[in-house]
Amino acid sequence: MKITRAAEYAIRCMVYLVRKGKGTLVSRREIAHQAEIPAQFLAKIAQELARAGFIEIRQGAKGGFVLINEPKEMNLLEIVETIIGEISLNESSALLDFCSDPNQCPVHSVWTDATSQLRDTLQGVTFDKISKKGSCISIEKPKSDK
C-alpha cells in the first residue's frame, strides 16, 4: 500500500532535472549524490524513464540525463506508473476471479472507484507545480559543478 522506493527515486530524479532545466545535461553521479539515490539503481530507473520518453540518456564521457518535455506537460501519475505499472488498489487477478463482476458488485466496485480517484489526483499534479521553491530536492550550484 505504498509508493515504492523506485517510484520515489524516479520522482526525485525528474524533479531534479526540472529544476536544472529542460534540455540541461546532468550526470547520473550528480543526481544520485544530490537526490540520495543509489547510482546503479538510478541507472535502472532512468532507463525506464528514457524508454517512456521522459528523458534522454547520453552515454560516454560527459554523459548523463536530459529532460525532454516541459515540466507542465508531465504529471506524477505517468512517472509513477512508468516505474511501478498501472496503479490499482484492487486485489490481485486471482482474487478478482472470486467476484463475477467487480464493476457491479458493491464490495469490489469500491476499489475500482477509489483507484480512479487516486489516479485522477496524481494526474493533476504536474511537475511545474512540485518543482518550485519549497521542494526538498535542491540542485547543485552550476558553478561548484565538479
Added chain:
Amino acid sequence: MKITRAAEYAIRCMVYLVRKGKGTLVSRREIAHQAEIPAQFLAKIAQELARAGFIEIRQGAKGGFVLINEPKEMNLLEIVETIIGEISLNESSALLDFCSDPNQCPVHSVWTDATSQLRDTLQGVTFDKISKKGSCISIEKPKSDK
C-alpha cells in the same frame, strides 16, 4: 500498491457475517468455504478482527464467529486498517528522512493529501452499503446448514 489478500479476506468475512445478521453464530468452516478463504488463514484474520472488537469468537464445539456491531456502524477503512495497519501512500520512514518537511514540501505533501483522500473515501463506505444484493458474497442457506 494493492490491498492485501488478508484485507480482502477480512472484508469478505465481515460481509458474510453481515449478510447472516448481527448476533448470528457462523462457523469458521462455513465462512472459509463460502467465501473461499483458507481456513487457517481466516483464523488469524478473525483473531485480529476480534481483538479490534468487530466480532466475537466462540471456542469449542459449535463455535464460530459472531458479528458484534451494526453494519452501518462499520466502514471499510477500519476493517482494512485492522488488518494491514494505517493506510499510507507515503514512502517509508527511511525515505521521509530525506525530506525535511513532508507537509510543506510540494513533492511529498502530494502523498499526504492523496492518502487523506483515500482514507476518507474508504471511511465513507459502510458495511450496510456493500452487503446488500448484488454483492459477490452470497451466504449459505440456513436450512442446508450442515
Added chain:
DNA sequence: TAAATTTAGGACCTTAAATATCTTGTATGC
C-alpha cells in the same frame, strides 16, 4: 587511436513481507 569516463543491460544477491500451513493446546457441547 588509446585511455578515461560514463551509461547499458543482464545476472545475481539479500531482505522483508505476504500467504499460508503445521502442531500443540484449550474451550465447549453432548
Added chain:
DNA sequence: GCATACAAGATATTTAAGGTCCTAAATTTA
C-alpha cells in the same frame, strides 16, 4: 470423557522490492 472447533506460536513457501556486480558499449579527450 470424547469429539468438535477455535487459539496461538512456530515454521515453511513464495513473491517482490531493493540493490549490487560485471562485462559491454558509447563518447570524449589527450
